């Protein structure tokens with residue numbers, strides 16, 4: 001095989017894969033958004049066939065021969081080509097170890113189980129979701145075992161979502177957080193309580209949608225390439241990275257902050273994906289590299305920027321314009337304090353920044369125990385409720401607001417949750433570094449995201465998946481990752497909002 005030809009074929013292969021991923025992503029996205037509720041089986045059928053084709057395309061002997069040839073010539077490849085070959089071979093090695101029937105059956109299962117989760121959540125009926133979830137955990141254990149027989153299955157999945165992550169790293173990271181976050185929550189709880197009345201009222205969906213679109217534009221999202229729709233659980237999906245990105249939100253009529261911060265969070269994911277260099281289109285390098293770095297961006301926009309004094313002050317006139325009656329009695333300072341209120345609660349996605357990591361730790365501990373066979377899926381609701389009481393001091397009234405609240409497990413994302421806490425901590429350190437060269441406060445005060453986005457693009461986004469998460473952290477931060485930045489950031493926020501002498 002001639003090298004130049006092989007390089008061309010490498011690109012063609014990825015273009016074909018992108019097309020299948022586009023189709024499969026669109027079918028899934030449709031299922032979450034506009035498809036009528038009775039169509040899951042039809043989607044599962046099509047996805048089953050498409051995943052069979054992609055399985056064959058990825059593991060077929062032509063593909064394997066091509067990639068092995070290129071791998072043998074890796075010294076003659078560019079950095080981009082080398083990374084493409086590395087990522088593709090890694091995927092193939094995984095696929096080759098999974099029997100095709102199991103792979104296809106699993107794809108179908110995740111479609112049906114997402115539907116089962118949705119119905120179970122709506123009807124507060126964990127029992128109807130339990131058999132699906134049991135199968136999902138079983139598959140994830142089995143797949144991990146096929147892929148890396150010598151590795152602990154949970155370590156395998158943690159490392160898939162965030163290369164380098166393991167139970168050992170998580171245990172240490174969470175212990176560090178817990179040591180300072182638990183007393184911080186206690187100290188805030190002993191101060192006068194902050195009211196969040198200004199966020200509650202009657203906020204029409206129509207006006208909330210106007211707010212969402214305004215936020216997207218303010219953040220610098222290109223609405224020609226980034227769509228917005230509504231779902232039970234907000235998410236971002238990439239249908240071709242910088243070419244076509246979809247975000248979703250959930251409007252709660254009685255609480256304006258829910259959709260507001262969802263949009264800014266998902267918008268952060270979309271900024272990252274759409275910020276990849278143009279020449280990465282239709283390759284495996286297009287879009288974000290890991291869930292940890294992804295969440296570092298989404299949670300950076302949602303919290304570090306979105307809940308900052310500067311941004312809230314800039315946002316307030318827009319809230320007054322859209323919701324004049326609701327906002328009349330309040331000032332921007334009321335909104336700033338309300339969105340930073342520290343209050344142990346039931347729902348992760350609506351938790352404040354300080355208690356947030358505890359929600360993640362609960363999910364991490366539960367996944368760890370189920371994957372180790374120490375806890376059965378049947379016992380999940382009970383274990384969940386017990387841990388919410390122990391970690392956050394709250395009583396879970398039903399599974400809908402408890403173990404069924406998140407969709408992640410229904411599509412097999414086991415090992416994903418720690419990325420949220422890790423990403424939050426990365427974000428705080430990115431901010432400290434960004435402030436060395438960008439006047440972030442001045443930019444936010446004017447609602448000018450351009451210099452902030454430019455820094456992120458230069459140091460994080462434009463690489464797509466070219467660099468590993470560790471390489472991105474090292475090159476952007478110029479120092480090792482250190483959760484102390486995050487803890488200092490949280491303490492400073494509490495000092496400001498609660499007047500702690502901490």
Ligand code: ZN
Nearest residue numbers: 265269295298
């Ligand atoms: Zn996210």
